Amino acid sequence: QSALTQPASVSGSPGQSITIxxxxxxxDVGGYNFVSWYQQHPGKAPKLMIYDVSKRPSGVSNRFxxxxxxxTASLTISGLQAEDExxxxxxxxxxxxxxxxxxxxxxxx
Amino acid sequence: QITLKESGPTLVKPTQTLTxxxxxxxxxxxxxxxxxxxxxxxxxxxxxxxxxxxxxxxxRYSPSxxxxxxxxxxxxxxxxxxxxxxMDPVDTATYYCAHRLGDILxxxxxxxxxxxxxxxxxxxxxx
Numbered sequence: 658q659s660a661l662t663q664p665a666s667v668s669g670s671p672g673q674s675i676t677i678x679x680x681x682x683x684x685d686v687g688g689y690n691f692v693s694w695y696q697q698h699p700g701k702a703p704k705l706m707i708y709d710v711s712k713r714p715s716g717v718s719n720r721f722x723x724x725x726x727x728x729t730a731s732l733t734i735s736g737l738q739a740e741d742e743x744x745x746x747x748x749x750x751x752x753x754x755x756x757x758x759x760x761x762x763x764x765x766x
Numbered sequence: 767q768i769t770l771k772e773s774g775p776t777l778v779k780p781t782q783t784l785t786x787x788x789x790x791x792x793x794x795x796x797x798x799x800x801x802x803x804x805x806x807x808x809x810x811x812x813x814x815x816x817x818x819x820x821x822x823x824x825x826r827y828s829p830s831x832x833x834x835x836x837x838x839x840x841x842x843x844x845x846x847x848x849x850x851x852x853m854d855p856v857d858t859a860t861y862y863c864a865h866r867l868g869d870i871l872x873x874x875x876x877x878x879x880x881x882x883x884x885x886x887x888x889x890x891x892x893x
Contacts (some may be wrong), residue, residue, distance in 0.1 A: 658829055660812065668870070693879035695813070697778065702883040703805075708867055709877050746813050750878035755826050756803070756815040 661686065661747055668765040674735040679747030679761045680728060685757055687728035691750035694723060694732045698743045706745075707732060727765035734764070742766045768792035768870065770802075770863050770884035778853050779889050785891060788846040788863030789793075792882075793868065795821050795841045799875025801847040802864030804837065806859040814859075817867065819846060853891045860886040 662680040662687050669675040692710045695703035705714050707723035720735045747759040774786035803818035817837040818826045824835050836849045863881040868875035
């Protein structure tokens, strides 16, 4: 299985909205509503931000939202804040009952 | 409160076998639906999923590493062990263990992802 494809970097100004794409195949992203997104600050463990394509865990800001169309999932961060500067990874369950992560996107505010 | 912590050697030589232990608390691997996975991240690179073990001892492996990786559990000790054979410098990475996404209060484990992560342990492969 190949890693899901994400843009290497995305940037935005404070208060703006940005969207990160995550492209897979019909065997992963397109085949299941089990896409999750993780935020990772330097030297820290990843943090779950979105699961099941668009659900937010308790405690995650509603500025983070997720969606999916076909084989591509997206994470949108609205009202961009300095603390949102981090690396973001998507992940999907696959038809082989395994998991695959994305290539990662560095968000710069 | 769910916590996980990885432990094991920080340095291994090429061709050696790596054994990492994930010790967790706040949930039981004997509870239906529960799973613990391993994910690694080479310095400056992306996350890579390695393996996952479920409460019923079902095991899943990354296709690219399946021949080298074994995951086991010791329910009585609240531990999950990952072994990786024939280590190479390209296996240098921070290795994380993580709890399969689910609600320990309701027992609902209908999703696939990882909601709690250990702090990670850096393993360097070098002679």
